[in-house]
Amino acid sequence: MESSNGPDSTDGLPSIDFSDSPPPLPTICTDVNVVPEHEKNELQQSISNLEGEIAQLKQKQKFLDEKRRESLNKIIDIKGSIRVFCRVRPFLVIDRRRIREPISASSEKIAVKTAGTRKEFDFDKVFPQETSQENVFAEVEPILRSALDGHNVCIFAHGQTGTGKTFTMDGTSEEPGIIPRALKELFCQASLDSSSSISFSMSMLEVYMGNLRDLLSPKPANRTYETVTRCNLNIQTDPKGTVEIEGLTEVQIVDFAKARWWYNRGRRVRSTSWTNVNEASSRSHCLTRITIFRNGDALEAKREVGKLWMVDLGGSERLLKTGATGLTLDEGRAINLSLSALGDVIAALRRKRGHVPYRNSKLTQILKDSLGHGSKVLMLVHVSPCEEDVGETICSLSFAKRARAIECNRELAEDLKMHREKRVKELEEDMREAEEECRKIKNQIQKVDLLLRENINLFAATYGHLKDEKAPISPKEVSREVIETPRKLEKGSRGNNISNSLPRFMTSTAASRQRQSSAERETAAKARSLRSVARSSIQFTASQSMSYSDPQIKAILQNSSRKSRYAQEAADTLPAESPKCNGSESSKTRSKLVTSSDPNLRTMLSRHRRRMSDLI
Numbered sequence: 001m002e003s004s005n006g007p008d009s010t011d012g013l014p015s016i017d018f019s020d021s022p023p024p025l026p027t028i029c030t031d032v033n034v035v036p037e038h039e040k041n042e043l044q045q046s047i048s049n050l051e052g053e054i055a056q057l058k059q060k061q062k063f064l065d066e067k068r069r070e071s072l073n074k075i076i077d078i079k080g081s082i083r084v085f086c087r088v089r090p091f092l093v094i095d096r097r098r099i100r101e102p103i104s105a106s107s108e109k110i111a112v113k114t115a116g117t118r119k120e121f122d123f124d125k126v127f128p129q130e131t132s133q134e135n136v137f138a139e140v141e142p143i144l145r146s147a148l149d150g151h152n153v154c155i156f157a158h159g160q161t162g163t164g165k166t167f168t169m170d171g172t173s174e175e176p177g178i179i180p181r182a183l184k185e186l187f188c189q190a191s192l193d194s195s196s197s198i199s200f201s202m203s204m205l206e207v208y209m210g211n212l213r214d215l216l217s218p219k220p221a222n223r224t225y226e227t228v229t230r231c232n233l234n235i236q237t238d239p240k241g242t243v244e245i246e247g248l249t250e251v252q253i254v255d256f257a258k259a260r261w262w263y264n265r266g267r268r269v270r271s272t273s274w275t276n277v278n279e280a281s282s283r284s285h286c287l288t289r290i291t292i293f294r295n296g297d298a299l300e301a302k303r304e305v306g307k308l309w310m311v312d313l314g315g316s317e318r319l320l321k322t323g324a325t326g327l328t329l330d331e332g333r334a335i336n337l338s339l340s341a342l343g344d345v346i347a348a349l350r351r352k353r354g355h356v357p358y359r360n361s362k363l364t365q366i367l368k369d370s371l372g373h374g375s376k377v378l379m380l381v382h383v384s385p386c387e388e389d390v391g392e393t394i395c396s397l398s399f400a401k402r403a404r405a406i407e408c409n410r411e412l413a414e415d416l417k418m419h420r421e422k423r424v425k426e427l428e429e430d431m432r433e434a435e436e437e438c439r440k441i442k443n444q445i446q447k448v449d450l451l452l453r454e455n456i457n458l459f460a461a462t463y464g465h466l467k468d469e470k471a472p473i474s475p476k477e478v479s480r481e482v483i484e485t486p487r488k489l490e491k492g493s494r495g496n497n498i499s500n501s502l503p504r505f506m507t508s509t510a511a512s513r514q515r516q517s518s519a520e521r522e523t524a525a526k527a528r529s530l531r532s533v534a535r536s537s538i539q540f541t542a543s544q545s546m547s548y549s550d551p552q553i554k555a556i557l558q559n560s561s562r563k564s565r566y567a568q569e570a571a572d573t574l575p576a577e578s579p580k581c582n583g584s585e586s587s588k589t590r591s592k593l594v595t596s597s598d599p600n601l602r603t604m605l606s607r608h609r610r611r612m613s614d615l616i
């Protein structure tokens, strides 16, 4: 008589002779010796190939990014490194509107009619009364790219009091101005740029009555803002010509929300007061500085620092007209003095004089390295549409005309103008193409990176290397910690002066990048052991990376290692006849290589993911 479990059983199930055969192998095999060596080598080879692919893609991405930067730089050089725009304020309810308006605006020209004469002024761009904040920002945006590329950039709003400088720079909550939009755009651009890691810090100060006030300084208990901020900061210039303001609070900004929070805080401290012309007139020059740190390829060990200044100048004004007396009158005088110093600096730059009188005002001393050679300047001149303001409108337009003339040969022959425009269009096209390619490569990198992690996890799970605390961790865990880490760090450093020391997360980024590129070099040579895979640093977002040397990251890894050990123990205690421990499926999983060119990849990966999530 045959057993009901025997080979000829009629129930269709295979029979198992428990008396002779050894128990089946568990799915997760922790003993390297029982797995065929060639399968292990194949998986290692697959990991190596994927890393090689990522290294190549990153090289390509870097090349394209350089091409884009080069094109942008050429465009700015052709268009002029000092650009001057003019914005005409719309009529306000309080304005006395006349039938005949003194100002007419076209896209690049403004004509002012006064006492039977007509004066014309050329600009790079004119924004008529109805222009939205969005349209103004669209024209400003390209210069932000220059700042991200490492140039010093200065955007400033100039004009008579009450003509809309603060509205343009700051805006309202419904209609945000250039500064809040620029902050948002910087973070957006930085997240798209995966060829380098970009981080930002922010400072805000005002030049008030010839003194510098730190608008972001922390407020100690029992002291008013007035006492704390009414300090006079020192301006220093190093031998390379870089300007630094001693003691100025510099806060690390990790995301747009934080940046906006700090910016709003600084704005609230700014000095304003009532005048006949503007009920909340700014009585100072308000300067917002974003410092941009760009860590390039670790091989080059290059750390570029660019400064983006966004300046809301105090209103130029006829003191009698504003009805100013006492302190307000003094404030107006101080504003006018420093504006005239700014005009002198611009005039000296225009004439390419050896001596430029930067030292005549605090404003020009601060902006010294962002106004001259190699920097990009955007001046937005604001004018009123009203008849009674025509005199001041002409003053503001003449000031702008002087600034614009720094770029000599503005009046070009028509054919040369056309040639330049054609060249700019070609370069813009090159830039767009490079950007598009970069985006595609970034997506490709993300896909290959995912495959790589799957392979590494598969290797670790199969060959039992998760006991090592330096074993790779799942991308999900990494990204969760990444978002939290800078915030934790920032909490500790809030309000601290960091001008003399690098923020901690920046240091670790540079270190991890070094480790990452060394891993990439090894990959290219295809002579790397699994240990080096596990030790290579992990890239986890477009703009940040981390290092195993960082104690916080170590803690994450240890945590991950604990989880892995738990997973392994769970696998070890699974009953031998559990359906999850089917030996044939296990060997299938192990022998199948996961590479980006594999047609069965998706099926394989989803099976692998199911198995992994069953375990953890």
Ligand SMILES: Nc1ncnc2c1ncn2[C@@H]1O[C@H](COP(=O)(O)OP(=O)(O)OP(=O)(O)O)[C@@H](O)[C@H]1O
Binding pocket: 088, 089, 090, 092, 129, 159, 160, 161, 162, 163, 164, 165, 166, 167, 168, 278, 280, 281, 282, 283, 313, 314, 315, 316, 382
């Ligand atoms: N483009 C605009 N659209 C709508 N309102 C505007 C515009 N420009 C300015 N205003 C309004 O005009 C008034 C004066 O503007 P704002 O305070 O920005 O002027 P300002 O040049 O900064 O003045 P000051 O030099 O005295 O600080 C504000 O009420 C502002 O909302």
